[in-house]
Amino acid sequence: MKHWLLLLCLVVFCVPAVAGERLYIYNWTEYMPDEVLAEFQEETGIKVIYATYDSNESMYAKVKLTRGKGYDVVFPSTYFVHKMRKEGLLSPIDHDALTNFKHLDPALMDQPYDPGNTYSIPYVWGSTALAYNKDHVAPEMMTSWKDLWRPEFKNRLVMNDDLREVLGIGLIVNGFSVNETDPEHIETAYESIRKLMPNIRVFSGDSPKQPLLNLEAFAGMVWNGEAYMAAREFPAIQYAYPEEGAIFWVDSMVIPTGAENKKQAHAFIDFILKPEIAFQVCEYIGYAPANRTAIELMPEEMKNNPTIFPSAREVKKGEFQTDVGDAILVYERFWERLKTGM
Amino acid sequence: MNERQGFKFIAVFLNMAWFALFVLIPGLMVAGISFMTRDTGRFFSLPFTLAHYRELLDPVYARVLAQSLIYSLNTTILCLMISYPFAWILSRGPRHRRALLLMMVIIPFWTSSLIRTYALVILMKANGIINTLLIGTGIISDPLTLLYTDFAVYVGLVYTLLPFMILPLYAVMEKMDPRLMEAARDLGANGFDVFFRVVLPLSLPGVMAGCIMVFLPAMGLFYVPDLLGGAKTMLMGNFIKNQFLTAMNWPFGSAASVFLLLLMGVMILIYFIVSRHFNRYETL
Amino acid sequence: MTRWLKISWTTAVFAFLYGPLLVLMVFSFNHARYTTSWQGFSLKWYKSLVDNPQLLDAFVNSLTVALVSSLIATALGTLGAFAVSRYRFAGRKLFFGLVYSVMMSPDIVMGVSLLMLFVTAGLTPGFLTLLAAHVTFCLPFVIVMVHARISGFDPAVVDAARDLGAREQDVFFKIIFPMILPAVLAGWLLSFTLSLDDVIISFFVTGPGFEILPLKIYSMVKLGVTPEVNALCTVLFMLTLAAVCAAHILTKEIKK
Numbered sequence: 001m002k003h004w005l006l007l008l009c010l011v012v013f014c015v016p017a018v019a020g021e022r023l024y025i026y027n028w029t030e031y032m033p034d035e036v037l038a039e040f041q042e043e044t045g046i047k048v049i050y051a052t053y054d055s056n057e058s059m060y061a062k063v064k065l066t067r068g069k070g071y072d073v074v075f076p077s078t079y080f081v082h083k084m085r086k087e088g089l090l091s092p093i094d095h096d097a098l099t100n101f102k103h104l105d106p107a108l109m110d111q112p113y114d115p116g117n118t119y120s121i122p123y124v125w126g127s128t129a130l131a132y133n134k135d136h137v138a139p140e141m142m143t144s145w146k147d148l149w150r151p152e153f154k155n156r157l158v159m160n161d162d163l164r165e166v167l168g169i170g171l172i173v174n175g176f177s178v179n180e181t182d183p184e185h186i187e188t189a190y191e192s193i194r195k196l197m198p199n200i201r202v203f204s205g206d207s208p209k210q211p212l213l214n215l216e217a218f219a220g221m222v223w224n225g226e227a228y229m230a231a232r233e234f235p236a237i238q239y240a241y242p243e244e245g246a247i248f249w250v251d252s253m254v255i256p257t258g259a260e261n262k263k264q265a266h267a268f269i270d271f272i273l274k275p276e277i278a279f280q281v282c283e284y285i286g287y288a289p290a291n292r293t294a295i296e297l298m299p300e301e302m303k304n305n306p307t308i309f310p311s312a313r314e315v316k317k318g319e320f321q322t323d324v325g326d327a328i329l330v331y332e333r334f335w336e337r338l339k340t341g342m
Numbered sequence: 343m344n345e346r347q348g349f350k351f352i353a354v355f356l357n358m359a360w361f362a363l364f365v366l367i368p369g370l371m372v373a374g375i376s377f378m379t380r381d382t383g384r385f386f387s388l389p390f391t392l393a394h395y396r397e398l399l400d401p402v403y404a405r406v407l408a409q410s411l412i413y414s415l416n417t418t419i420l421c422l423m424i425s426y427p428f429a430w431i432l433s434r435g436p437r438h439r440r441a442l443l444l445m446m447v448i449i450p451f452w453t454s455s456l457i458r459t460y461a462l463v464i465l466m467k468a469n470g471i472i473n474t475l476l477i478g479t480g481i482i483s484d485p486l487t488l489l490y491t492d493f494a495v496y497v498g499l500v501y502t503l504l505p506f507m508i509l510p511l512y513a514v515m516e517k518m519d520p521r522l523m524e525a526a527r528d529l530g531a532n533g534f535d536v537f538f539r540v541v542l543p544l545s546l547p548g549v550m551a552g553c554i555m556v557f558l559p560a561m562g563l564f565y566v567p568d569l570l571g572g573a574k575t576m577l578m579g580n581f582i583k584n585q586f587l588t589a590m591n592w593p594f595g596s597a598a599s600v601f602l603l604l605l606m607g608v609m610i611l612i613y614f615i616v617s618r619h620f621n622r623y624e625t626l
Numbered sequence: 627m628t629r630w631l632k633i634s635w636t637t638a639v640f641a642f643l644y645g646p647l648l649v650l651m652v653f654s655f656n657h658a659r660y661t662t663s664w665q666g667f668s669l670k671w672y673k674s675l676v677d678n679p680q681l682l683d684a685f686v687n688s689l690t691v692a693l694v695s696s697l698i699a700t701a702l703g704t705l706g707a708f709a710v711s712r713y714r715f716a717g718r719k720l721f722f723g724l725v726y727s728v729m730m731s732p733d734i735v736m737g738v739s740l741l742m743l744f745v746t747a748g749l750t751p752g753f754l755t756l757l758a759a760h761v762t763f764c765l766p767f768v769i770v771m772v773h774a775r776i777s778g779f780d781p782a783v784v785d786a787a788r789d790l791g792a793r794e795q796d797v798f799f800k801i802i803f804p805m806i807l808p809a810v811l812a813g814w815l816l817s818f819t820l821s822l823d824d825v826i827i828s829f830f831v832t833g834p835g836f837e838i839l840p841l842k843i844y845s846m847v848k849l850g851v852t853p854e855v856n857a858l859c860t861v862l863f864m865l866t867l868a869a870v871c872a873a874h875i876l877t878k879e880i881k882k
Contacts, residue, residue: 052845057589058587061586064590065751066833155572159573206848211490215469216487336402339574339584340403340576341405341409350712350713353706353708353709354713357721357765357769360765367743368736368739368740385745424639427635443636446640446643452866453863453866454823454843457843460855461859463847471653501646505643554730558731558732562733562826564826568848569847579732582735586738586741592742610730
């Protein structure tokens with residue numbers, strides 16, 4: 001009986017070795033259409049194994065636990081690129097291997113979080129603003145972040161499960177920057193959000209649009225792509241930029257240090273940089289591509305869709321997220337207090 | 343005699359080694375790390391400190407603990423109230439039907455609790471079955487708020503853990519000799535006395551076993567509050583998961599885990615005392 | 627009156643236990659996507675299950691882990707039950723204690739403790755770590771089930787065999803094993819099912835690239851996408867049903 005077991009184990013362990021090239025991708029949920037992955041597999045013959053996460057923090061924890069091995073392409077937000085770069089968790093990306101590098105928008109390149117884009121290639125950029133169900137909420141009620149505090153929204157809001165963004169709203173309504181590092185300012189933000197808690201029905205990082213579609217929530221703070229995807233299914237869902245300005249961010253593709261399929265990872269990134277592919281991605285998930293050429297391929301209604309492409313004025317009003325260094329511990333402490341009901 | 347020793351050695355050694363490696367050592371690690379300091383680089387580091395245990399008593403976190411204890415306690419009580427009569431009816435039923443009914447209890451016990459929790463989500467969504475039926479038949483006009491509430495979490499916990507209470511109760515009650523109750527009645531006891539002085543004491547070991555099997559898991563089941571609970575339902579399971587996989591504070595998570603283990607120890611101790619005390623009446 | 631009360635209580639509890647599951651299964655055949663309307667009988671969600679390669683991968687992975695871990699747990703556990711019931715050895719009480727403590731332990735503590743072990747030992751979470759974890763939590767169930775069965779035996783039979791010169795392995799394989807076979811098989815079935823359904827422990831110890839079904843269902847449920855999840859759950863429930871029936875038949879063998 002023991003021999004049989006041994007044989008079984010051998011068979012099971014040998015199977016992966018026989019398989020062809022593979023690529024392990026770790027991405028946000030609902031951030032890449034299945035068709036794109038299928039096309040990539042068909043074109044290159046590389047098998048894609050796709051896993052998802054719902055927050056930067058859980059992605060970071062998993063990458064750390066596996067010591068940067070196991071995942072070949074990951075999609076952190078700006079300040080996490082910065083953090084992971086500093087901790088040596090990322091491997092440099094060879095720009096020469098990327099034939100479609102030229103399509104990238106120079107405005108998004110060479111930012112302080114990754115000078116020269118040695119470690120990251122921008123994927124999409126987007127905003128975090130207000131979403132609401134116009135069957136239940138009048139548009140006039142959703143013009144400012146402060147509207148979230150309205151008593152009519154008791155137990156009717158959905159929010160992202162992101163500590164920077166939720167506390168960020170608290171910072172904005174108090175006139176501070178979303179990249180605040182002063183602990184006293186962060187505490188003021190915390191106090192404001194504490195008063196918002198009775199209105200919040202649920203925090204969702206995987207799918208903030210679900211509670212809106214399910215009619216559990218009538219409004220909330222979501223990412224623009226979520227609102228775009230929700231509106232496709234349920235046209236009553238609207239996206240609005242608050243008058244104080246929205247929060248903006250960029251998500252990039254990185255290759256962790258221990259990645260075992262770096263060549264395939266580069267092939268994948270190059271594939272995503274193809275204008276037709278970037279266009280497909282945007283059409284499906286509703287986030288603006290970092291790919292300038294892709295925009296030229298878009299039909300007029302898409303180019304003018306304010307959910308995907310905010311006007312220059314909106315971008316100026318809003319603020320891009322950057323790293324806050326050690327102040328993140330302050331954010332974390334207050335976030336925990338919020339989550340535990342204090 | 344030598345092969346006896348050899349075979350015995352392999353059988354014993356393999357098992358002891360497995361438990362030592364995968365149960366004892368990790369358990370000791372949890373205890374050990376709970377005294378270490380948080381380190382975002384290497385997960386934990388010296389110096390030794392009691393800070394995390396003190397943090398557990400901090401109002402912010404003590405609140406999570408207290409909330410979890412209350413949820414678990416209420417869940418246990420609810421399960422007990424539902425299961426006790428049910429197990430009794432089952433164990434007193436006709437023999438041939440008992441096997442079938444028992445199997446019908448075991449099926450949900452063996453079914454993935456995730457699937458069963460998901461079934462509850464479908465029922466309780468604002469556009470789910472319950473609301474669709476109630477609105478369709480005109481009983482209400484606005485959907486009830488069922489999902490993402492404390493109520494939903496309770497339903498989820500009770501639903502998941504009910505079979506864990508039924509089975510130990512049934513096991514104990516089935517073994518109860520009906521002659522004991524007959525004898526009590528012959529001696530003039532009324533139904534009330536028969537229950538409180540014969541049945542209940544005999545069933546106590548089963549009650550304790552069921553309580554342990556419901557109370558402890560209820561504290562650690564993080565996916566029930568995750569899927570059914572709202573923004574403010576954070577129970578111990580979610581808390582510990584958070585410390586390990588998001589906040590990266592291993593020592594703190596370990597301290598909370600040690601607390602759970604101590605709780606388990608206390609409950610098992612009570613179980614032993616109770617069953618030893620009442621075992622005297624078992625064999626007559 | 628009491629009879630009526632008994633029937634209604636029993637029915638109510640069974641309705642509570644099975645109601646949600648039945649609803650889930652019924653709506654896996656609904657042509658419409660949302661449960662607000664019934665649009666006719668359809669197998670389209672089952673078809674999309676088969677067309678979903680990631681799901682199939684997760685299913686195969688789960689089956690593999692369940693199969694291998696349940697076999698190891700059954701083999702190891704049977705030996706363990708045998709050793710514990712027949713031999714006196716140092717640490718026997720400790721062993722019993724560990725077995726029961728694993729059974730009673732909240733999954734989350736097991737999950738984090740194993741995670742700590744693996745990370746500190748420098749192992750990458752993946753198939754092997756998952757396997758080890760699954761064997762660990764299945765082992766006590768096998769040991770307890772088999773031990774219960776062995777204890778019910780007349781030691782005279784075994785002594786007679788040894789008096790006649792049987793070797794220890796023969797005593798085990800040729801006498802005891804056939805007698806405890808139903809308990810061993812039931813233990814194997816339980817291990818297989820526990821492994822297939824485990825969420826909490828697997829959540830902590832699985833690694834990139836080795837997606838297992840319960841975790842896949844977990845993320846699908848959080849996304850709340852399509853009744854594909856319903857179809858998947860129905861399939862899994864049917865498997866569980868089959869397993870319980872099989873175990874039931876086996877335990878009837880024990881009674882014979």
